[in-house]
Amino acid sequence: MKKLFAMYAQPADEAAFLRHYNEVHTPLVEKIPGLARLVVNRVQAAPLGGEPPYFLIAEMHFADNASFTQAMRSPENRAAGDDLADFAQGLVTLLVVEDG
Amino acid sequence: MKKLFAMYAQPADEAAFLRHYNEVHTPLVEKIPGLARLVVNRVQAAPLGGEPPYFLIAEMHFADNASFTQAMRSPENRAAGDDLADFAQGLVTLLVVEDG
Numbered sequence: 001m002k003k004l005f006a007m008y009a010q011p012a013d014e015a016a017f018l019r020h021y022n023e024v025h026t027p028l029v030e031k032i033p034g035l036a037r038l039v040v041n042r043v044q045a046a047p048l049g050g051e052p053p054y055f056l057i058a059e060m061h062f063a064d065n066a067s068f069t070q071a072m073r074s075p076e077n078r079a080a081g082d083d084l085a086d087f088a089q090g091l092v093t094l095l096v097v098e099d100g
Numbered sequence: 101m102k103k104l105f106a107m108y109a110q111p112a113d114e115a116a117f118l119r120h121y122n123e124v125h126t127p128l129v130e131k132i133p134g135l136a137r138l139v140v141n142r143v144q145a146a147p148l149g150g151e152p153p154y155f156l157i158a159e160m161h162f163a164d165n166a167s168f169t170q171a172m173r174s175p176e177n178r179a180a181g182d183d184l185a186d187f188a189q190g191l192v193t194l195l196v197v198e199d200g
Contacts, residue, residue, distance in 0.1 A: 005157070097143050099141045
């Protein structure tokens with residue numbers, strides 16, 4: 001399974017961030033063709049101590065490399081990326097990962 | 101779903117690290133009672149640029165808070181944690197997360 005992880009650092013205004021994330025960004029992400037699953041993890045604790053480096057980690061799952069590549073090239077992904085650059089600038093780390 | 105994410109920074113000797121991770125650490129993790137699923141993600145790229153902050157992200161899934169808490173208190177989890185402190189000192193960030 002190929003995935004895109006979006007790891008968000010704590011925003012200054014968490015409520016406003018989550019409002020935009022839930023009401024604007026998530027609907028854009030859900031339109032990305034080939035997206036098999038979106039998993040949104042809320043970070044609750046960093047058991048080894050210190051402040052957690054992220055407060056939210058979203059996972060976008062794709063069946064394989066081909067559907068991932070096609071998704072990344074889609075206008076729907078461009079729209080989601082433009083929105084991300086707008087509301088999460090300086091807060092988000094994106095990682096392409098593969099399991100299995 | 102309650103999860104423990106273990107995010108590993110790039111080790112100096114990746115081959116030695118992966119040998120220990122696969123042959124020693126993973127079998128210890130798989131013994132933790134109540135572990136519903138272990139997902140090991142290899143990081144391939146950081147599409148926004150720069151070096152990826154992690155090279156491997158492991159997810160330990162638990163059905164609910166109760167099974168997570170029980171798992172964390174188990175001797176098997178202590179054994180896995182002792183091993184982690186030994187081979188991944190300074191490389192690992194642990195996060196407790198919840199989805200849904």
